[in-house]
Amino acid sequence: MASIPLPTAKHSLPSLLHAQTPKTLLSQKLPNLPKSFQSQFCGVKLSHSSNFAVPSSFKKSSILAKVSKGSVAPSFSLKDQDGKTVSLSKFKGKPVVVYFYPADETPGCTKQACAFRDSYEKFKKAGAEVIGISGDDPSSHKAFAKKYRLPFTLLSDEGNKVRKDWGVPADLFGTLPGRQTYVLDKNGVVQLIYNNQFQPEKHIDETLKFLQSA
């Protein structure tokens, strides 16, 4: 998924998605859908290097990939909900779950934040930190965190610069910011990328499962 961040590329590469063994957990229950839609509704996970032959016509899109599995996540410095500047480098030495979400106070993002909150102790037990990132400003994050008693850091990616730098793909033909979560190891290297717009709680399941098995 991360190697083909562009929406147009994503929709034209159903066979490539299939080769990366996406977790389409609902696919058994849902009618047959193009795989390009399945990822938005059922989630796509990249967690291990898959040896597959990339057709030469698709190689161009992998060069455009920003952050992919195995790469060192680019650093950033963003303001948190208290207005303090936080750098990604601060978390080096422990695994970090960085989750990009569309917006505060929307149903999916609220479900996701609350699910991370409810499992936060498990993440801590696995030695990991959790960071949520959206384009909302610090005051929006502060209100959101307060209302739902979120114990972790929310960062303001104003202008969505970091989202673009990391190559988080947009959904629904570019109309909606994507919901994508990265798990970085203690050296800041990306080990898991999970994308699922409409089943936000699955981000917690997938990342926790990965951290607990590592």
Next chain:
Amino acid sequence: MLKDPILKSKWYHRAWVASGCTTVLVSLAKSVTVAADSGIWLQPILAGLVGYMLADLGSGIYHWGIDNYGDENTPVFGSQIEAFQGHHKWPWIITRRQFANNLHTLARAVSFTVLPIDLIFNDPVLHGFVGVCLGCIMFSQQFHAWAHSTKSKLHPLVVALQDAGVLVSRSIHGAHNRPLYDSNYCIVSGVWNELLDTYKVFEALEMILFYKLGVRPRSWSEPSPSWTEETDTSSLIAES
């Protein structure tokens, strides 16, 4: 007896329902007669089926829009928006409305839509689609009312059609009529509900509208106390 007079049909309610039915029947008649003359049956019938399916989808989209956006001051739709919110508060009232009272708003819209088509076009396939689609839309309020009724009060044929999924069932629609009123919006047959809800189509549209225009749909918040379903209805029914 109900003491609220606005549940009875007025003469102009009946007039609109009559005109709506007339335009739809003319359309269906045109479809049948021209099809018979040309000897084609399959396409008009298929067009009718498509019309029936799209009426259900259309009912859902319209219902979603009215339930979630605007308020009583919105131009054109304000009174309907208020009526829909009132329906959430007092869902049983729809079963007490007289027939024309319940349908006249839709019948008026259908009259204006179908009349020009009746006057201008003769194509049996087009009329097969229009007659069935707009007919189902006009009667969707009746199907809706039946979905709020109890089994014992319904004609066995209506119950059979609900159980068969031809008309929206009491249980499927009942799933809509509870906070946050964010699912099962279709009210003709309800056949689209599972697909739309499984694929979170309306949630996706809501997210796009929120992200692009900053408008929050009503279904994202608990309904205000003034619009939450009222279970004490003694003030609305006079002792007979």
